Amino acid sequence: MNTEPATPAEDFQIHPLSGAAARPGRQLSAPLSAELAATLAAAPAGAASVRAVDLRVPLLEKNDILAERNRGYFLGRGLAALNLVSSPGAGKTTLLERTLDEFGRQTRCAVVVGDLETDNDGMRLHRPHAPVAQITTGGTCHLDASMIARGVESLDLEGVKVLFIENVGNLVCPASFDLGERVRVVLLSTTEGEDKPLKYPPIFKSADLVLLTKVDVADALGFRRDLAVANIQRIAPQARLIQLSTRSGEGIAEWYDFLRGLLPPR
Amino acid sequence: MHEVGIMESAIDAVLHQARVHQAQRVHRIVLRIGTLAGVEPDALRFAFDVVTHGTVAAGAELAIESVPARARCAACAADFTITTGFIATCPRCGQLSGDLRSGRELELARIEMS
Numbered sequence: 001m002n003t004e005p006a007t008p009a010e011d012f013q014i015h016p017l018s019g020a021a022a023r024p025g026r027q028l029s030a031p032l033s034a035e036l037a038a039t040l041a042a043a044p045a046g047a048a049s050v051r052a053v054d055l056r057v058p059l060l061e062k063n064d065i066l067a068e069r070n071r072g073y074f075l076g077r078g079l080a081a082l083n084l085v086s087s088p089g090a091g092k093t094t095l096l097e098r099t100l101d102e103f104g105r106q107t108r109c110a111v112v113v114g115d116l117e118t119d120n121d122g123m124r125l126h127r128p129h130a131p132v133a134q135i136t137t138g139g140t141c142h143l144d145a146s147m148i149a150r151g152v153e154s155l156d157l158e159g160v161k162v163l164f165i166e167n168v169g170n171l172v173c174p175a176s177f178d179l180g181e182r183v184r185v186v187l188l189s190t191t192e193g194e195d196k197p198l199k200y201p202p203i204f205k206s207a208d209l210v211l212l213t214k215v216d217v218a219d220a221l222g223f224r225r226d227l228a229v230a231n232i233q234r235i236a237p238q239a240r241l242i243q244l245s246t247r248s249g250e251g252i253a254e255w256y257d258f259l260r261g262l263l264p265p266r
Numbered sequence: 267m268h269e270v271g272i273m274e275s276a277i278d279a280v281l282h283q284a285r286v287h288q289a290q291r292v293h294r295i296v297l298r299i300g301t302l303a304g305v306e307p308d309a310l311r312f313a314f315d316v317v318t319h320g321t322v323a324a325g326a327e328l329a330i331e332s333v334p335a336r337a338r339c340a341a342c343a344a345d346f347t348i349t350t351g352f353i354a355t356c357p358r359c360g361q362l363s364g365d366l367r368s369g370r371e372l373e374l375a376r377i378e379m380s
Contacts, residue, residue: 049380050293050378050379050380051287051289051378051379051380052376052377052378053283053287053376053377053378053379054375054376055283055374055375055376055377056373056374056375057279057373057374058372058373058374059272059273059275059276059279059297059372059373059374060272060275060372061275061279062275062278063275140271141268142268172268172304173268175304176268176272176303176304176305176372177268198352201302201351201352202302202303202304202352203304204352205302205352205366206370233362234353234362235352235353236364237354237362237363237364238364238365238366239364
């Protein structure tokens with residue numbers, strides 16, 4: 001429980017690249033926990049002996065509260081938010097480029113993309129029809145809910161139905177940070193090992209959807225798709241699985257169908 | 267090393283409680299960490315020493331309680347404790363379960379202070 005408003009990492013910055021909001025968006029109020037803290041502060045102070053206080057405070061309470069706020073905000077706007085997580089180089093940006101060019105022409109999409117440094121990915125995703133904000137975390141190994149709140153504030157979300165959050169390339173740390181997304185998408189590419197799900201289980205355990213990417217080069221690489229699929233299913237039986245290649249187009253229609261399934265009924 | 271960030275957040279909460287209770291010193295802190303939380307207790311301990319330095323919680327004992335992972339088997343309609351790492355296999359019928367009921371906890375459970 002903490003009364004201070006959540007502050008992002010020091011070097012954290014937002015760079016709206018296209019479709020910036022015409023005026024500043026909503027302001028964040030103090031966390032809900034301030035109310036609880038005030039209640040506790042009103043309690044009489046005890047004697048100087050050792051006292052034990054039993055609590056159930058989530059260690060990431062600040063992040064969890066902001067994540068719930070984001071979720072409510074997205075829900076209120078009828079916006080489906082997807083959090084894309086993978087190792088660096090698994091094909092998140094390439095998949096989003098194609099998705100914006102095809103799916104994004106029918107359904108308005110926005111992107112918040114995180115990296116430690118540079119706006120290279122934001123520039124790659126830059127499209128006149130899609131608002132994009134690049135977040136540089138300045139060294140932090142994951143995106144957190146406050147970064148998303150501010151990144152989203154910087155964008156014009158008018159008419160946007162799908163928000164893609166491209167997380168920092170990292171299979172470990174993003175697992176612990178809820179961003180308020182509706183769907184957590186974990187990507188595994190055929191240029192990685194078939195046993196990645198066994199080596200990095202927490203992130204796969206938290207996945208709603210697993211994308212096996214770059215399947216067009218699987219045979220050339222000697223990558224055993226059946227083995228990878230079995231490993232994914234052992235660790236993440238809760239997750240839907242789509243095998244695709246952004247280059248050849250295999251599985252892309254299934255990915256778009258999945259996205260369409262997230263849209264509110266007309 | 268997201269353990270440092272998690273521990274910073276935990277110590278913020280501890281120091282807040284210490285202020286609320288006008289405590290001069292924090293003696294013991296108990297955390298509850300799920301076995302599938304993806305957080306290393308050793309890394310948490312290391313981070314604890316770093317982030318408590320120079321605070322009323324410096325030198326406090328850090329106790330970490332492990333919360334076993336449990337899942338529900340849809341076929342048996344019963345919960346079971348996962349003993350096979352991250353692979354949740356029902357001990358009765360052998361089916362895999364994706365319905366995790368506990369094991370991801372990251373909680374501050376108790377503070378002892380004076």
